[in-house]
Amino acid sequence: MDCPRCGVRMDFQAETEIMSDKLKKIRYLYKCPACGVKTSDLELRLTRDGGVTISVYSF
Numbered sequence: 001m002d003c004p005r006c007g008v009r010m011d012f013q014a015e016t017e018i019m020s021d022k023l024k025k026i027r028y029l030y031k032c033p034a035c036g037v038k039t040s041d042l043e044l045r046l047t048r049d050g051g052v053t054i055s056v057y058s059f
């Protein structure tokens with residue numbers, strides 16, 4: 001995937017965000033190494049409540 005702003009090939013990466021003891025977000029996205037533009041691709045939300053529930057959001 002190429003950057004929409006400058007056309008450089010973007011890096012695929014995952015970011016983890018811990019919201020609380022029970023909720024963790026993992027976001028998979030493309031980031032341009034040249035200009036820093038990010039495009040959100042997919043977000044997983046892990047909810048721990050007895051077991052673990054995984055919700056998937058795509059953009």
Ligand SMILES: [Zn+2]
Binds near residue numbers: 007037
């Ligand atoms: Zn760029």
